[in-house]
Amino acid sequence: MSELKYRQVHLDFHTSEYIPNVGSDFDAEEFVETLKVASVDSITCFARCHHGWLYYPSKNRPDLIHPNIYNKNLLLEQIDVCHKNDIKVPIYTTVQWDAYVMEHHPEWLSIDENGEYINSQGVPAPHFYYTICLNSGYRQYLKEHLQDIIDVVGSERIDGFFLDILFKVDCHCENCFEQMHLKGLNTAIKKDRVAYSLIMLDEFRAEISAFINERVPSAGVFYNSSHIGPTAKKSLESFSHLELESLPSGGWGYDHFPATMRYSRNLGKDIIGMTGKFHTYWGDFHSLKNKAALEFECFNMLALGAACSIGDQLHPNGKLSEAAYDLIGHVYGRVKAVEEYCRNTTTISEIGVLTPEEFYIPGEPNPGIHPALIGAVRMLQELSYQFDIIDSQMDFDKYKVIVLPDVIDYIPRLEQKLEEYTKRGGKVIGTYESLIDKNNAVSKLYGNEYIGDSSYDRDFVLPNDTIGKDLYKEEYVMYVKGAEIESLTSKVLMQTVKPYFNREGKTFCSHQHAPSSKEFGCPAVTKNEHVIYFSHPIFTLYRKNSPAWCKAMMKDAIEHLLDHKLVQHNGPSTLLTSLREKTDSNAKVLHALHYITEKRSADIYTIEDVIPLHQIELKVFIGDANVKSVKVIPELTPLQFDVKDNYVTITIDKIEGHFMLLIE
Structure with missing residues (x-):
């Protein structure tokens, strides 16, 4: 985890060709200054979007550069100004959604049993959601696109690749059926077709990772499927790290992240949690998540062992929202203050x-x-x-x-x-x-x-x-x-x-x-x-x-x-706790979070108010260890404590949102 940046932004830029003057207000110095003030240390920027357009001066496909882009060097300028300010810039590209491919290469699309294109999102037209089959000529198209990025950006300027949208699909195309026959799978059985889709995705990831690693050995590589579960284990070698997309207000809900993170943190990879600044879902322009909700979502990432990523979408004019980065900066300022106590820690579970x-x-x-x-x-x-x-x-x-x-x-x-x-x-x-x-x-x-x-x-x-x-x-x-x-x-x-x-x-x-x-x-x-x-x-x-x-x-x-319980408290059931241990010492780090989710609308759950707790007694099992000190993170203010019956007991005057203790 020590190599990961903890305060990341995932900057969407899916931009229609019907919008004029794309990127006309982008100013590199203003862009990076906004990120610095917001304590952002990594930002994922776009090479290619779901509309199929490019945001860099492509040599291979100049015809796919966004037709209304004001500055063809947008991605290059984002990378250069961020690197000068010690901010990483992983490069985003789409994989299985692309409006240009939908229109110009329908032969590359996945089809169902009726020969109809598969819309995995169920969204009516217009959209870019017909799923591309990776068994088609598209695979070479994607490789040529990646090579183009590497040639134009330069391997020395590439921090990593975020390859988005890889889903299993019940595809009935001739290419998939041919490969199924070669593997002895029955094309008439849905279970076999979907099982093959998973096999094919594993093979695809291995092939693309080898392609990237040969050309940019130091690049991070992540493939996003909006979830991480047991099926991910077969292709873990293709990932440099994991990123867990989970926007509670965007369909995942507040139950998805803790259940999935508590599994994926055991897979032996560094991991980043991802939420969004949006009130609802991606593409929700000119909306802001409630501050308390974004606090909880990020601090819960830290508590469960992940670094943080907040999704945003850049306005087509190329100018970052002041309000959005005030919000992000509020949360990331607090993350910056405590992240050294989150790095190099392992989970303690009973x-x-x-x-x-x-x-x-x-x-x-x-x-x-x-x-x-x-x-x-x-x-x-x-x-x-x-x-x-x-x-x-x-x-x-x-x-x-x-x-x-x-x-x-x-x-x-x-x-x-x-x-x-x-x-x-x-x-x-x-x-x-x-x-x-x-x-x-x-x-x-x-x-x-x-x-x-x-x-x-x-x-x-x-x-x-x-x-x-x-x-x-x-x-x-x-x-x-x-x-x-x-x-x-x-x-x-x-x-x-x-x-x-x-x-x-x-x-x-x-x-x-x-x-x-x-x-x-x-x-x-x-x-x-x-x-x-x-x-x-x-x-x-x-x-x-x-x-x-x-x-x-x-x-x-x-x-x-159980002979003993690791963490006890006298607070309400809405008080969540997470106990971690520093790998470079035997110090324990205790996270306590108190945020209450509510369904104030018909569509989503959110968090609006931070309700403080007072005079909370926390008890942490320490066995026969000798406790030298208990301190509040990040101020390192020492607290009085008692040790009795293998527990250290501390009374906290006030817990307001997120609270951390260092037990040495």
Whole structure:
């Protein structure tokens, strides 16, 4: 991470040919002065946009230079003035969206089973969203374009390439089908077609990275697909680093970044988070994100181990917005002050949560970030646990507890890996259908027999002094159907309670479900040595309805398994914490964030107000380490602290937005 710039801007410049005087107000010194005042240390600038136009003096395709550009040297001047001021300038080019290619080379476009062009965004015309097939003559076109950039800009002036828009596509073109036949894949099966699309993207990235590295060995290379998941692992060698595009107000939502970042930070690559200054989505000219929202999005990147990138779009006249860079500068001034305590740090986690995304089948519908994973991330964040999102190939021994949220497929090798993990002292929490072999209903791991779906659409759980110990000792409804199980070698920690009946046929009661019949049903929670199992899809349920009793049940289960918790506090569940460790010392860095997302509009969630917290007690597990000092970052003001029972305890007078501590 030390080589990454932490205060980046991604400067879009998708500019229609129907706009005159493009770049006419660009002034290099004014441009760079605006960036410097805003504490920007890297800015991605455009060689070519989605409209297909070029913003540099192309030798290979001068006909594609934007027809109304005022200054053909725009990109070159952006690079030169930024380099003189120690600001990096990665070069942007588009890959699979290009309006010029759409119009002039329709033979290069991906087609569906009806021979229609594939519009992956579903946006009506006019647009530039027909997806280009990378198995076509376009691949050579792109190489020639990259070579042209290198020839014109010069390899010594190139910091890196940001290659945008690489998506898997169910393409039915002759080239794809020919390659599928060569690989023994069935063109009549959608799963095979989409699987081939992923293979082809991996091959493409490897080929283009080799092409770039041969010519500009020091260049950074990143391919943007708007998400990073398990499928990225096969082509990681093609990336110099990772960038995680996630604009909460632009369709990703506030659940995408934490779930995806907690996974991608385990892939062994430096990583940059990316949001936008826009109130909504890319291309939202003359809008500003709420200051509190941009603060949270950037500070959460730091807390979870990423550098920062903020998306902007340059006005066609080439002049940066004063308001936008006042906003960006407000956030980046604070990032600049603390970034040295974010560099060279590693995550400290106590829990690993398996991602359902690993088990998605290519070509079949999938929910993106699965509701079960969203529920797990929300619940664990609200409970102040330190956790990663992992896949089944990763090292389980880094974690005290492994969580299998609701829908993790049954795989014998995963079951065996977890059994071996528990023999070494590891703990497991499984829920609902995770790791349930429906062909052999007896689970040695859980100590239960799986009978099938519950007979009841909604049933109830009855808290006790082990699970739900802080709840009233009466029934609580579970809004999503669970599984019916029978305890074999496990101990029952919580019972379900049956309703009188389902709401079906002639039976119904009141407005929703029937009340409790007071008759016990099957177990709701069991424990088999180091393994706790919930028969309900408790994380999906929490994502759907957010019942506090489900979070209380999970809290009790984790506390039942964990000897200690890494971070504790007496604040509200909206206070998020992240614990990291400096790699060049044993100092710990604690991030605390308090920003509350709201849906004040029909379309988007955002954050507007920063609500301070007062007299917050933070406790950090330190084991037998000797604490020398606790200081506030970045001022390094020393704080009083107490050490007792392997915890250091600090009381913070005020947390307003983002707060950082250095524990030496």
